[in-house]
Amino acid sequence: MDIRAQEFGTGEAAAGSRQHLVVIGNGMAGCRAIEELLARDPGRYRVTIVGAEPHVNYNRIMLSPVLAGEKTFDEIVINDRAWYDDNRIDLITSDAAEAIDRDAKTVRLGSGRIIAYDKLLIATGSNPFIIPVPGHTLPGVISFRDMNDVGSMLSAAEQGGDAVVIGGGLLGLEAAHGLNLRGMKVTVIHLMPTLMERQLDEAAGWLLKHALEGRGQTILTGADTAEIVGDGKVEGVRLKDGTLIPASIVVMAVGIRPSVALAKQAGLAVGRGIQVDDHMVTSDPDVLAVGECVEHDGQVYGLVAPLWDMCRALADGLTERHTGYKGSVTSTKLKVSGIDVFSAGDFAGGAGAEDIVLRDASRGVYKRVVVANDRLIGAVLYGDTADGGWYFDLMKKGEDVSSFRDMLIFGQSYALGGGQADPKAAVAALSDDAEICGCNGVSKGKVVASIEGGACTLDAVRAICKASASCGSCTGLVETLLAVTLGDDYSGERTTKTMCKCTSFGHDEVRKAIVERGLKEIPEVMQEMSWSTPDGCSSCRPALNYYLLCAWPGEYRDDQQSRFVNERMHANIQKDGTYSVVPRMWGGITNPRELRAIADVVEKYNAPMVKVTGGQRLDIFGIKKDDLPAVWADLNAAGMVSGHAYGKALRTVKTCVGSEWCRFGTQDSTGLGIQLERMSWGSWMPHKFKIAVSGCPRNCAEATIKDFGVICVDSGYELLVGGNGGIKLRGTELLCKVATEQQALDHCAAFIQLYREEARYLDRTAPWIERVGIDYVRQRIVDDEVGREALTARFLYSQSFMQDDPWEKRAAGAERELHSPMGIFQPIALAAE
Known part of the structure; x- marks a missing residue:
């Protein structure tokens, strides 16, 4: 049985009579289907999800903001590792499914692994279409479908130069926008005369082209690609009219095709896509x-809203409900390079159709609705899309618009308000099934239910039902619904930043309440402070766990499920799903026994790489999750403990050899570094924490860019704080100068405890000090001797309760005394004594 079965009871024995549902595809559709299934009957199936990418489930709609630098990958993750663990889902990453054996009911993965299923769900999505022009296989020709493509574009942008995007649809324009923001000179080549011709009419397409050109992009419509030129790599694109456009990268964004190769191999019925019935069942009832x-029904959908309808129908079918998927009427509400665009239905017009058009040149607004037989059949909106949801609702329901036809073009608030603009009345008039958030398939009824259930802010609504949590174009509608539903109780968003989407309180308010009200459990905090979600989220649970650990050492029991996966595993997860292990080397010093233990682990567990880190340690890469307990057992046997390279804790203490070996050294920097590390290792903190000790002002250990740094001088030790050597470089500030090692240890302990008690979770020391000021830190630690001693005592007291086994088993007796810093450093009597 593997480690997941041991930890979570998800092996065959624990599964009992539950059927095994295997999902091929870890994308938006596959995971949303499982979310819907869990909402209906969470214990019905044992679930395994197979993904070709190394990532957890993320929002592909939001790749463009990642490319543009507006969001990070973590911000577009839909389901983090904790979601898979909490729902007992076995996630397999970086291992694509290669074949389905329907007779044996198994799936073979690229690694050779065979997985048996009772029910199989194929959610392989689509493949980008690459125009087979000469040169299309050259390095530098990429698509825009996943994070790997984003990484390729970011790498190209770092080098600068020219980029060509082939395709003037949504993805192409978003790729061009992101590359343009990253500093590249971008040319968009589009075969058709109108950009986004499937979504926009000629007038709106012209407005969009004009706006993009005003932002520095070159837009060539009616342009046909002849070849991609280059010697061993992309150098340019030649058009059929002979024009040569220089390029160091070419992004193909000309369309997608359903990914059906796996289904064809399995002998399933395939047309344009994998053919399914109303419950998403293929020609095989178990697939x-x-x-x-x-x-x-002959339709293939490339937009996200129909996918959500399909997922609901699929979950209904798997749980024996009698609804089904009847097809989707699609709409497109987008932000193209920051420009609002909406389209739905048939805007081509035709016999018997009437166009109603509004143009407002000064505002950059264009609206066109198409009416036939007193029914709205199409709409195109550019620059102002606030009424897109209303138009779409009218179209889906086929409502008679004759009574307000003359006001139709001015929007819902005018049309339903008799010529008087009343946005609240307009939103209130929407039916409960009117779509508010197309990205996540959220209706007005769901948003209102979330608000009535306690979600009183925009972030709280996003946390509960996901409305406006993706592209954000429906944010105004959600805020209006908040105002309509809550009335006078809604005062708009808070001016202070909330801790997360589950609460309206900030970090400082939560920490204060924990201490003042004596709150000692995560559920107790959530109940007392009216959390808007039942169990919190991946942002607030780790923070609450830390705040409780800090406030109540020895009383609060660390909640492992509220920790990030790296902290739970005591190892860093890598892009291929394996882990890297970093044992601690005190002050960067090692010995033959430790080196031999590391070498034995590398050979025994077939680790493909060992690397010397910048923190003077050895990092063992490529360890399988199942092997982690045994790896740590072997390292512990040699006296080695975790280096916490994964944790919000002390990471490294970097030292130089100091006076013992160096002719410039003024003090024993190595010895002091080891004392500092043994004193502070294992202490959970708001964020990672790094220390360095340099034996002289030449600063070989780089103490001036660490959270706590020591520069040894002839007369003692200069203590430095608040440095950061990461993305935003920040040099340290002088805290004080002390004469002895013991004083340096005292001041370090006090500084760490002040940081632990007052910084917000995920604050490094640099932004914390920038917020409170170095003078405040000096006053608390240097000027207030009694206060410094109290801080030091509280730090050492909390350290006495640390858990020093990497698998969270408390040591006992002599072993605890050996590893605990309490046995090494006790400058003053503890408060507890």
């Missing part, structure tokens, strides 16, 4: 399919 890879 289902959902998302962009499927064909339903």
Whole structure:
């Protein structure tokens, strides 16, 4: 049985009679289908999800903001590792499914692994279409479908130069926008005369082209690619009219096709996509399919809203409910390079159709609605899309618009308000099934239910039902619904930043309440402070766990499920799903026994690489998750403990050889570094914490960019704080100068405890000091001797309760005395004594 079965009871024995549902595809459709299934019957199936990428489930709609630098990857993650663990889902990453054996009911992965299933869900999505022009296989020609493509574009942008985007649809324009923001000179080549011709009419397309050109992009419409030129790599694109456009990268964004190769290999019925019925069942009753890879009633969908409808129907079918998928009427509400665009239905017009058009040149607004037989059949909005949801609702329901036809073009608030603009009345008039958030398939009824259930802010609504949590274009609608539903109780968003989407309180308010009200459990905090979600989220639970650990050492029991996966595993997860292990080397010093133990681990567990880190340690890469307990057992046997290279804790103490060996050394910097490390290792902190000790002002250990640094001088030790050597470089500030090692240890302990007690979770020391000021830190630690001693005592007292086994088993007796810093450093009597 593997480690997941041991930890979570997800092996065959624990699964009992539950059927095994295997999902091929860790994308938006596959995971959303499982979310819907869990909402209906969480214990019905044992679930395994197979993904070709190394990542957890993320929002592909938001790749463009990542490329543009507006969001990080972590901010577009939909389901983090904790979601898979909490729901007992076995996630397999970086291992694509290669074959399905329907007779044996198994799936073979690229690694050779065979997985048996009772029910199989194919959610392979779509593949980008690459125009087979000469040169299309040259290095530098990429698509825009996943994080790997984003990484390639970011690497190209770092080098600067020219970029060509082939395709003037949504993805192409977003790729061009991101590369333009990253400093590249961008040319967009589009075969058709109108940008986004499937979504926009000629007038709106011209407005969009004009706006993008005003932002520095070159837009060539009616342009046909002849070849991609280059000697061993991309150098340019030649058009059929002979024009040569220089390029160091070419992004192909000309369309997608359903990914059906796996289904064809398995002998399933395939047309344009994998053919399914109303419950997403394929031609094999034990195989289902959902998302962009499927064909339903002859239709293939490339937008996200139909996917959500499919997922609901699929979950209903798997839980024996009698609804089904009946197809989707699609709309597109987008932000193209920051420009609002909406389209839905048939805007081509035709016999019997009437166009109603509004143009407001000064505001950059264009609106066109198409009416036939007193029914709205199409709409195109540019620059102002606030009424897109209302138009779409009218279209889906086929409502008679004759009574307000003359006001239709001015929007819902005018049309339903008799010519008087009343946005609240307009939103209130929307039906409960009117779509508010297309990205996540959220109706007005769901948003209102979230608000009535206690979500009183925009972030709280986003946390509960996900409305406006993706592209944000429906934010105004959600805020209006908050105002309509809450009335006078809604005062808008808070001016202070909340801790997360689950609460309206900030970090400082939560920490204060924990201490003043004596709150000692995560559920107790959530109950007392009216959390808007039942169990919190991946942002607030780790923070609450830390705050409680800090406030109540010895009383609060560390909640492992509220820790990030790296902290739980005592190892850093890598892009291929394996882990790296970093044992601690005190002050960067090692010995033959430790080196021999590391070498034995590398050979025994087939680790492909060992690397010397910048913190003077050895990092063992490529360890499998199942092997982690045994790896740590072997290292512990040699006296080695975790280096916490993964944790919000002390990471490294970097030292130079100091006076013992160096002719310039003024003090024993190595010895002091080891004392500092043994004193402070294992202490959980708001963020990672690094120390360095340099034996002279030449600063070989780089103490001036650490959280706590020591520069040894002839007369003693200069203590420095608040440095950061990461993305935003920040030099340290002088805290004080002391004469003895013991004083240096005292001041370090006090500084760490002040940081632990007052910084917000995920604050490094640099932003914390920038917020409170170095004078405040000096006053608390240097000027107030009694206060410094109290801080030091509280730090050492909390250290006495640390858990020093990497698998969270408390040591006992002599072993605890050996590893505990309490046995090494006791400058003053503890408060507890």
